[in-house]
Each structure stands twice: as C-alpha cells, then as structure tokens.
Amino acid sequence: MDTKKMDKEVVKEDLKWWMEDYGFFGEFYMQGDDSIEGYLEGKKQTLSERTISEVDGIIRLLDLKKGNRLMDCPCGYGRHSNELQYRGIDVVGCDINSVHLSKAKENAVKRDLSTDFKQKNMIELDYTGEFDAVINMFYSFGFFDTDEENFKVLKNFYNSLKQGGKFLMHTDVNISRIQSGKYKFDEERILTSGKSLRIIDVYDEETKKIYGKWTILGSDGKTETVDYAVRVYTKEEFTEMCHEAGFTKVTVYSDWEGTPYLEDAEDMIIIAEK
Ligand SMILES: C[S@@+](CC[C@H](N)C(=O)[O-])C[C@H]1O[C@@H](n2cnc3c(N)ncnc32)[C@H](O)[C@@H]1O
Structure with a gap:
C-alpha cells in the first residue's frame, strides 16, 4: 500500500498536503471526485449533473448577469469556471495545481470557451477591485495551517x-x-473509473480540523491512500471573519435554492457583500 502519512507533525513540514507534489490534488483527486452515486445523501447526482445544478445556484444566489467578471478560486479542473463561461460570465479560474489547470484548459478548448485559467496560490492573490464576484467552491477554504x-x-x-x-x-x-453525529466519517463510493473510494475523516476538537484520508481501491486489489487536513469554520466563525475582512453583509444558505441556513444542512453556502 502506498500510504502518505500525515499526522499533525507532518502538516508543519514544507510539503503541505494541498501542494501538487504531495499527491492529493491532481489525477488522484480527479478520479476520487468522479463517483457514480454523487456525494450528498439526499441527492444522487453524477458529477456533471452536480456541476450544472451548482452553477444554476451560483448564478441565482449571486444574481449574475452576462458579462459579469468572476474569479473562481480555487477552480480545480475548471468544472464551474467553464460552465459559467459557457453561460456568458467572464471567468478567471485560479488554482495552484498544473494537472487540474491542464484539464480545465483542455475542457475549455473542447467546448470552444475562452475561460482564462491562471496558476496562482490563493494566499498570494494580488487582484484589486477587479471582479463582480468571487466563488470558492466545494470545501476549498481552511487549507492552511493557521487561522x-x-x-x-x-x-x-x-x-x-x-x-x-x-x-x-x-x-x-x-x-x-459533525456535532450532531450526522456527518459521515467513514464512507465508500463507487467511482466511474470502476475503482472505489473510501473516505475516513476524523474531527479534532482541539485544532478544529478534519484529518482525513482518501483510499482508492482498484479491482486488482491495489490501493493508494493520501491524507489531508482542513480547518472547519462554523457559520458564526466564518461570518465574523467576513466582517473582519471588511464585508458589510453576510447571508448564509442551506442549499442552491436559497433556503435560509438550517443547522443540519449538508451544504453551507455563504454570500458576503463588499
Ligand atoms: C476540493 S478542490 C475544489 C476544486 C473546485 N472548486 C471544484 O469544486 O471542483 C480544491 C482545489 O484547491 C486547489 N488548491 C489547493 N491549495 C491551493 C492554493 N494554495 N492555492 C490555489 N489553489 C489551491 C487544489 O489544487 C484543488 O484544485
């Protein structure tokens, strides 16, 4: 078994779990993200169905209009960026991972889209006053070691x-x-590649982080396991951070239809206005 161990000590080393060389993001992640039965218990959607409904929701909740300029960061392999560009939004997709960006560009070319993809570290972004909207999709915040x-x-x-x-x-x-016991800490998904993905998460009260592990198992019995750690912010913590950053109004939703936030919702969508 090819296992990259990541306990709290390893996180402190120079090679962070989210970096390309670590091996979580890239081919491994793209394979694991593409499961047959979707990711939410209540919504059995394929990856592309999910992307379409998320993009519908992004447009609805942000009230986006054709020609609006939007940054998708981190954009991953561009699933939202390209769909938004297709709907007439002027998109810049930023991500640190060159494998994801190549796939994003390849998909843009296939769809004849002019989405602008850039390799950037989100902690070093240097844009000022450029965008009508910024999106941060799918569990892509809280990757760094410190608050x-x-x-x-x-x-x-x-x-x-x-x-x-x-x-x-x-x-x-x-x-x-997590606190009410509804969060799944151990689950298995069948991937479109024919392999299966096992996800094991452990929440640590002290660091307020999830220490997780993805294992992809092939039909030949070969497994690959890679670990990650993400700081999980509560609705209150995140709202406070938004105000501290300068945002004036913060609204929290439970789903893409705009249902006000409910404690046990599977999705949490925060919109902060500058
Ligand atoms: C969970 S994925 C989500 C990607 C995309 N938003 C989606 O929903 O498909 C997180 C993404 O963050 C990127 N990433 C990780 N650390 C980053 C950093 N420091 N700066 C920019 N991108 C980063 C990864 O390469 C990966 O594409």
Missing part, C-alpha cells in the same frame, strides 16, 4: 472584488452536522 493564513486568503478575495461585489463560499462540511 491567520486562512484569513489572509479571505482578505485576498475581498480585495479582488469591486465595491458592491459578492463573495460566495460553499462547503459540505458543517460543524453542527
């Missing part, structure tokens, strides 16, 4: 927005679900 670093990322998103612009953060990891 100060995670706040810096939020501040970068704030700085990137025009006055009156909106920031949308989406996550499917919600502390109240």
Whole structure:
C-alpha cells in the first residue's frame, strides 16, 4: 500500500498536503471526485449533473448577469469556471495545481470557451477591485495551517472584488452536522473509473480540523491512500471573519435554492457583500 502519512507533525513540514507534489490534488483527486452515486445523501447526482445544478445556484444566489467578471478560486479542473463561461460570465479560474489547470484548459478548448485559467496560490492573490464576484467552491477554504493564513486568503478575495461585489463560499462540511453525529466519517463510493473510494475523516476538537484520508481501491486489489487536513469554520466563525475582512453583509444558505441556513444542512453556502 502506498500510504502518505500525515499526522499533525507532518502538516508543519514544507510539503503541505494541498501542494501538487504531495499527491492529493491532481489525477488522484480527479478520479476520487468522479463517483457514480454523487456525494450528498439526499441527492444522487453524477458529477456533471452536480456541476450544472451548482452553477444554476451560483448564478441565482449571486444574481449574475452576462458579462459579469468572476474569479473562481480555487477552480480545480475548471468544472464551474467553464460552465459559467459557457453561460456568458467572464471567468478567471485560479488554482495552484498544473494537472487540474491542464484539464480545465483542455475542457475549455473542447467546448470552444475562452475561460482564462491562471496558476496562482490563493494566499498570494494580488487582484484589486477587479471582479463582480468571487466563488470558492466545494470545501476549498481552511487549507492552511493557521487561522491567520486562512484569513489572509479571505482578505485576498475581498480585495479582488469591486465595491458592491459578492463573495460566495460553499462547503459540505458543517460543524453542527459533525456535532450532531450526522456527518459521515467513514464512507465508500463507487467511482466511474470502476475503482472505489473510501473516505475516513476524523474531527479534532482541539485544532478544529478534519484529518482525513482518501483510499482508492482498484479491482486488482491495489490501493493508494493520501491524507489531508482542513480547518472547519462554523457559520458564526466564518461570518465574523467576513466582517473582519471588511464585508458589510453576510447571508448564509442551506442549499442552491436559497433556503435560509438550517443547522443540519449538508451544504453551507455563504454570500458576503463588499
Ligand atoms: C476540493 S478542490 C475544489 C476544486 C473546485 N472548486 C471544484 O469544486 O471542483 C480544491 C482545489 O484547491 C486547489 N488548491 C489547493 N491549495 C491551493 C492554493 N494554495 N492555492 C490555489 N489553489 C489551491 C487544489 O489544487 C484543488 O484544485
């Protein structure tokens, strides 16, 4: 078994779990993200069905209009960026991972889209007042070791927005679900590649982080396991950080239809206005 161990000590070393060389993001992640039965218990959607409904929701909740300029960060392999560009939004997709960016560009070319993909570290973004909207999709916040670093990322998103612009953060990891025992800490999904993915998460009260592990198992019995750690912010913590960053109004939803936030919702969608 090829196992990359990651306990709290390893996180402190120079090679962070989210970096390309670590091996979590890239081919491994793209394979694991593409499961047959979807990712939410209540919604059995394929990856492309899920992307379409998320993009419908992004447009609805941010009230996006054709020609609006939007940054998707981190954009991953561009599933939201390209769909938004297709719907007439002027998208810049930023991500640190070159494998994801190549796939994003390849898909843009296939669809004849001019989505602008850039390789950037979200903690070093240097845009000022450029975008009508910034989106941070699917559990892509809280990757850094300290709260100060995670706040810096939020501040970068704030700085990137025009006055009156909106920031949308989406996550499917919600502390109240963890505390009420509804969050799945051990689950298995069948992947479209024919392999299976086992996800084991452990929440640590002290660091307020999830220490997780993805194992992809092939039909030949070969397994590959890679670990990760994400700081999980509560709705209250995140709202406070948004105000501290300078956002004036913060609204929290439970789903893409705009249902006000419910404690045990699987999705948490935060919209902060500059
Ligand atoms: C959970 S994925 C989500 C990607 C995309 N938003 C989606 O929903 O498909 C997180 C992404 O963050 C990227 N990432 C990790 N650390 C990053 C950093 N420091 N700066 C920019 N991107 C980063 C990874 O390469 C990966 O593509």
